[in-house]
Amino acid sequence: VEFGNQLRVSRLDGKTVIITGANTGIGKETARDLARRGARIIMACRDLERAEEARRDILEDTGNENVVIRKLDLSDTKSIRAFAELIIKEEKQLNILINNAGVMMCPYSKTADGFELQLGVNHLGHVLLTYLLLDLIKHSAPARIVVVASVAHTWTGLRLDDINSERSYDTMKAYGQSKLANVLFARSLAKRLQGTGVSVFSLHPGVVQSDLWRHQHQCIQVAVKIFRIFTKTTVEGAQTTIYCAVEAGLESQSGGYFSDCAPARCSRTASDDDLAQQLWEITCNMLGITWQ
Numbered sequence: 001v002e003f004g005n006q007l008r009v010s011r012l013d014g015k016t017v018i019i020t021g022a023n024t025g026i027g028k029e030t031a032r033d034l035a036r037r038g039a040r041i042i043m044a045c046r047d048l049e050r051a052e053e054a055r056r057d058i059l060e061d062t063g064n065e066n067v068v069i070r071k072l073d074l075s076d077t078k079s080i081r082a083f084a085e086l087i088i089k090e091e092k093q094l095n096i097l098i099n100n101a102g103v104m105m106c107p108y109s110k111t112a113d114g115f116e117l118q119l120g121v122n123h124l125g126h127v128l129l130t131y132l133l134l135d136l137i138k139h140s141a142p143a144r145i146v147v148v149a150s151v152a153h154t155w156t157g158l159r160l161d162d163i164n165s166e167r168s169y170d171t172m173k174a175y176g177q178s179k180l181a182n183v184l185f186a187r188s189l190a191k192r193l194q195g196t197g198v199s200v201f202s203l204h205p206g207v208v209q210s211d212l213w214r215h216q217h218q219c220i221q222v223a224v225k226i227f228r229i230f231t232k233t234t235v236e237g238a239q240t241t242i243y244c245a246v247e248a249g250l251e252s253q254s255g256g257y258f259s260d261c262a263p264a265r266c267s268r269t270a271s272d273d274d275l276a277q278q279l280w281e282i283t284c285n286m287l288g289i290t291w292q
């Protein structure tokens with residue numbers, strides 16, 4: 001992936017960034033890159049031991065001591081609320097929120113609040129997190145919210161009558177639905193934030209050799225590693241996230257979907273305004289929040 005000059009040189013000294021799922025994969029490489037640019041990095045992770053290993057690696061590599069870990073389990077709204085409360089208490093600003101953590105095609109299970117896990121972690125947990133941190137983000141504008149979605153959003157539609165997959169569960173469709181929800185949410189949020197100085201982007205990172213494949217058959221895990229021409233390393237996979245977080249002049253494209261560090265086309269379903277509004281209402285109902 002080619003970088004523009006601006007992206008290569010842009011510094012983030014004095015800026016604060018939160019990255020969910022920063023202990024491994026795309027999130028960790030995003031954290032490493034933004035730490036190198038001088039930002040204060042808050043690694044929002046559920047496994048503090050693995051997060052500490054990653055933090056030490058990033059510190060050794062970048063020399064940035066302003067990289068901290070805070071506990072966040074996106075499959076539990078209590079944990080999300082406790083995390084947000086702590087951030088609001090501790091931080092004076094939040095310039096970039098990167099909603100990166102995700103789980104893919106796992107066996108059926110539910111979050112602590114009874115949501116299907118992929119929808120719960122990938123979409124609902126991040127919506128609640130964004131909602132709780134939004135005043136701080138607005139106060140820090142110009143600011144950005146980056147949603148790591150996927151081309152998997154094209155795999156399916158939204159099952160509005162059974163969004164929690166209680167009547168039937170298909171691992172692929174549930175993942176696709178959660179990623180479609182990511183793209184729809186980014187577009188809806190960008191509209192609501194017009195004029196606030198906060199921009200929102202969603203993106204596909206590419207097919208990346210990460211732990212995301214942990215629930216797949218071993219043959220698939222091996223194939224992702226072997227067929228390197230079709231897949232990206234985690235460093236390469238982090239580039240579009242980094243681009244959306246730091247590239248200058250993207251504000252006019254708020255609400256847009258990106259791939260390979262460039263604007264990309266999302267599916268027609270993901271551009272449906274009525275569907276986006278319905279999802280917004282269902283999401284708020286499920287989370288018990290009032291967000292016009």
Ligand SMILES: NC(=O)c1ccc[n+]([C@@H]2O[C@H](COP(=O)([O-])OP(=O)(O)OC[C@H]3O[C@@H](n4cnc5c(N)ncnc54)[C@H](OP(=O)(O)O)[C@@H]3O)[C@@H](O)[C@H]2O)c1
Binds near residue numbers: 047103121205
């Ligand atoms: N890899 C790909 O080919 C690909 C393609 C398209 C989109 N994406 C998207 O890219 C994002 C990053 O994925 P990745 O490839 O870097 O996968 P990864 O290596 O598996 O990283 C996922 C991260 O999410 C965290 N996470 C999972 N459940 C969580 C929870 N309940 N609370 C907090 N954190 C949680 C994981 O923490 P633990 O380490 O504790 O499990 C891990 O840090 C995901 O949103 C994924 O859908 C990836």
